[in-house]
Amino acid sequence: MDKKKVVVGLSGGVDSSVAAWLLKEQGYDVTGVTMQIWEKEGEEAQEEQGGCCGFSAVEDARRVAASLGIPYYVMNFREEFKANVTDYFIDEYLHGRTPNPCIACNRYVKWESLLRRSMEIGADYIATGHYGRIDRLPGGRYALRTSSNVAKDQTYALYNLTQxxxxxxLMPVGEYTKEEIRKMANDIGLRVADKPDSQDICFVPDGDYASYIVRCVGTSRRIEPGNFVLSDGTVVGRHKGIIHYTVGQRKGLGLALGHPVFVLEIRPETNEVVIGTHEESLAYEVRANRVNFMSVEDLTEERRVWAKIRYNHKGAWCRVCKTGADEIRCVFEEPQRAVTPGQAVVLYDGEHVLGGGTITGAA
Incomplete structure (x- = not known):
């Protein structure tokens, strides 16, 4: 019987590198692929962009593949990345929402596009260095299970994957801690063993999202200054443009009202940013659409689940029910701060991802 073929997405980091090594050790026929996502070809430009798919990442991945003795290719995914990640990212900010581009990239580029192309060249699987596990449940459905390394668990950003x-x-590193992964890399002599983790969004390495958007789209009404207002409409100051703000933000507002204030809402139609107190930033109810269920085919009755409303949210208990064909409502047992439209609410049934959706608002 032929060995199963797997294409590993090599980012040039330690996690994906060890993932490739683990799969080779398990007897898979492994090929390494780096996804090229940038429009600019120059090495200097790609070096500046850095992240998981910049020029230095390609060189690191190429060296890892050579060290492991596996074939290596760079695949062009520029069009897919622009359409599904950067264009979406910009559009969301212009409409007053705060996107999660990593979720979009995972779903539509790292999985949909890479998987399709990998299957076309005869692969049985794709694999990544994400910290998560995949189980086939008794009913036959597949579901993500949280990583053994709770601090590094990445299932929140993967909730939107299809069956x-x-x-x-395959996600071979999900059974290990980060320390164990780095030790393996050191033991087998990989140069990336101590390479730092990337922290920022890959196409905005300096973290200045607003400047990136301005460079891409130029000026428009939604980037022009407008009013900071209270919930009752009282004007209390001027803002720099709605793309500079996100719901829950406290720092960088440039307001001196004698007490801490937070962004409560962004209104693109009137170019207003609503601010208020900490108490006003709390909400019990979260609504979401663009729902993807994972451990269940559909939600047929109200359930008590553990939910996260952003990547670094510790999570909290809520009751979730469907309110439409593609809409859910989560009512939390304790009020949650900064429910942010555009982010994801991800639901957990024990260790497994039940599903999730894109937050549309709070109440």
Missing amino acids: EQLAHT
């Missing part, structure tokens, strides 16, 4: 994608995915 087909999960069925053809």
Whole structure:
């Protein structure tokens, strides 16, 4: 019987590198691929962009593949990345929402596009260095299970994967801690063993999202200054443009009202940023659409689940029910701060991802 073929997405980091090594050790026929996502070709430009798919990442991945003795290719995903990640990212900010580009990239580029192309060249699976695990449940459905390394768990950013994608995915590092992964890399002599983790969004390495958007789209009404207002409409100052703000933000507002204030809402139609107190920033109810269920085919009755409303949220208990064909409502047992439209609410049933959706608002 032929060995199963797997294409590993090599980012040039230690996690994906060890993932490739683990799969080779397990007897898979492994090929390494780096996804090229930038429009600019120059090495200088890609070096500046850095992140998981910049020029230095390609060189690191190429060296890892050579060290492991596996074939290595760079695949062009520029069009897919622009359409599904950067264009979406810009549009969300212009409409007063705060996107999560990593979720979009995972779903539509790292999985949908890479998986399709990998299957076309005869692969059985794709694999990544994400910290998560995949189980096939008794009913036959596939579901993500949280990583053994709780501090590094990445299932929140992967909740939107489909059953087909999960069925053809391997996540070998999910059973290990980061320290164990780095030790393996050192033991087998990989140069990336001590390479720092990337922290920022890959296409905005300096973290200045607003400047990136301005460079891409130029000036428009939604980037022009407008009013800071209270919930009752009282004007209390001027803001720099709605793309500079996100719900829950406290720092960088430039307001001196004698007490801490937070962004409560962004209103693109009137170019207003609503601010208020900490108490006003709390909400019990979260609404979401663009729902993807994972461990269940559909939600047929109200359930008590553990939920996260952003990547670094510790999570909290809520009751979730469907309120429409593609809409859910989560009512938390304790009020949550900074429910942010555009972010994801991800639901957990024990260790497994039940599903999730894109937050549309709070109450």
